[in-house]
Amino acid sequence: MAENFAPWTAPGAIARPALQAGCGGPTGVAPIIQLHPTRLCNLACAHCYTSSGPRETQQLPLPLLRAVLDDAAALGYRQLAVSGGEPLLYEALPGLLQHARRLGMLTSLTSNGLLLSPQRWAAIAPHLDRLAISVDGRETTHDALRGQAGALARTLRLLAQPRATGTPFGFIFTLTQHNVDELEDVVGLAAAHGAQGVQVHPLTLHGRARETLAGARPDGQELLAAIVEAQRLAQALQTRSGVRVQVDALSQDQILAHRERLVPAWPAPGLTALAPVLVLQSDGQLLPLTHELPRALWLGSVHEAPLKALAARWLHSSASRRLVQALERTWQALAEGAQPAAYWYDEVAARVRPAEVHVPVPPLPSRGLMPRGPALAQGRAAQA
Numbered sequence: 001m002a003e004n005f006a007p008w009t010a011p012g013a014i015a016r017p018a019l020q021a022g023c024g025g026p027t028g029v030a031p032i033i034q035l036h037p038t039r040l041c042n043l044a045c046a047h048c049y050t051s052s053g054p055r056e057t058q059q060l061p062l063p064l065l066r067a068v069l070d071d072a073a074a075l076g077y078r079q080l081a082v083s084g085g086e087p088l089l090y091e092a093l094p095g096l097l098q099h100a101r102r103l104g105m106l107t108s109l110t111s112n113g114l115l116l117s118p119q120r121w122a123a124i125a126p127h128l129d130r131l132a133i134s135v136d137g138r139e140t141t142h143d144a145l146r147g148q149a150g151a152l153a154r155t156l157r158l159l160a161q162p163r164a165t166g167t168p169f170g171f172i173f174t175l176t177q178h179n180v181d182e183l184e185d186v187v188g189l190a191a192a193h194g195a196q197g198v199q200v201h202p203l204t205l206h207g208r209a210r211e212t213l214a215g216a217r218p219d220g221q222e223l224l225a226a227i228v229e230a231q232r233l234a235q236a237l238q239t240r241s242g243v244r245v246q247v248d249a250l251s252q253d254q255i256l257a258h259r260e261r262l263v264p265a266w267p268a269p270g271l272t273a274l275a276p277v278l279v280l281q282s283d284g285q286l287l288p289l290t291h292e293l294p295r296a297l298w299l300g301s302v303h304e305a306p307l308k309a310l311a312a313r314w315l316h317s318s319a320s321r322r323l324v325q326a327l328e329r330t331w332q333a334l335a336e337g338a339q340p341a342a343y344w345y346d347e348v349a350a351r352v353r354p355a356e357v358h359v360p361v362p363p364l365p366s367r368g369l370m371p372r373g374p375a376l377a378q379g380r381a382a383q384a
C-alpha cells in the first residue's frame with residue numbers, strides 16, 4: 001500500500017504536490033498518522049512493502065488503536081490514513097474510523113478495492129472522508145503485480161459503491177523504473193470511473209518488494225519523467241475530467257526552495273514538526289516518516305507505552321537529533337545536484353549512517369509514572 005493518500009489536500013496540487021503552502025510536511029499534507037491495523041490481505045502482491053498476505057494474522061486491537069488516536073490528536077495529528085494489509089479485512093474498521101472522526105480527524109483508507117461489497121461499504125462509508133484504490137497500470141501489469149487475473153476489472157466494477165454514496169475517491173499508482181508510460185492509461189481510467197485524483201507513489205523497496213522487484217525502484221531521471229508526464233496530463237486532462245495528478249517526488253528546484261520545510265530545527269516544539277507522517281505498524285512499532293528508517297530511529301512500541309510517553313522520550317533523545325542530521329545531510333546532497341528529482345523519504349533513509357543504526361535509546365520511565373488511559377489498559381487486556 002502507498003504511504004498515504006493526499007490528492008485533494010491542497011488545491012493546485014497538480015504535479016508539484018510535495019510542497020504546498022500551508023501544508024504540514026514534505027508530503028504536502030497536514031500531520032497524518034498512518035495506521036496498519038493488520039497484515040491480513042486477500043492478495044500477496046509482488047510490490048507489497050508490508051509483506052502482507054492471506055496467511056498473516058498480526059493485527060492491533062481496537063481499544064489500543066483508540067488510545068493511540070487520542071494521543072495523536074492531542075499531539076496535533078489531523079488526518080488518519082488506514083492501510084494494511086487490506087483494511088477492509090480489519091473487522092473493527094468502522095469503529096476505528098468513527099473514533100478518528102469524533103476526534104476531528106479527516107479519515108482516509110487505502111484499499112485494493114476487491115472487497116468493496118455493499119454490506120462492508122455501508123458500514124464504512126458514513127465514517128470515511130476519502131478512499132484510495134491501488135491501480136498499478138494497464139490491466140496486464142496490474143493483474144500481474146496482484147497475482148490475480150481479472151483483479152483490475154473487478155476493482156473497477158466495485159467502484160460503483162463509493163460513487164453511489166458520493167464518497168470522494170482516487171487511485172494510487174506505484175511508479176517503478178519501468179512504467180511511467182502507463183500513467184496516462186491510469187489517469188484515463190480515473191477520469192472514466194469518477195476518480196478525483198491519481199497519486200503517483202514511487203516503489204518502496206521494503207518487505208516483499210525488496211525480494212521480488214529489486215532494481216525496479218525509480219531513479220531520479222524516472223521521477224523527473226513522472227513529474228513532467230503528470231504536468232502534461234494535467235494540462236491535457238484536468239479541465240476536461242477534473243482528475244488531479246500528484247507525484248510524491250521533489251524536483252531539485254523544490255528542494256532548493258524549501259529547505260526550511262524539509263529540515264526542521266532540533267529540538268522541535270512537538271512531534272509533528274519532526275514527524276509530519278507518523279507510522280504505526282501492525283506489530284505496534286511507531287516510526288517517523290517512513291518504513292525505510294532503521295529501527296534505532298523509531299519511537300518504540302505502543303504495546304509498551306502510550307504514544308504520548310513514546311513521543312516525549314523520542315523528542316529529547318539522540319534518535320530524533322540524528323534524524324534531523326540525516327535530513328540535513330539529505331538536503332545538502334540533493335541541493336548539490338546529485339539527481340534531478342527525488343522521493344524525499346527514501347533519500348533520507350538512505351543517508352542514515354550505519355553507526356546510527358546502533359544508537360542507544362534511553363529507557364522509558366517506570367510504568368507507574370506513565371500516563372495510561374483506560375482505553376489503552378483495555379487494549380492490553382484484550383491482548384493478554
Ligand code: SF4
Nearest residue numbers: 001041045048085112
Ligand atoms: S493489496 Fe496492498 S496490502 Fe495487500 S498484498 Fe497487495 S500491496 Fe500488500
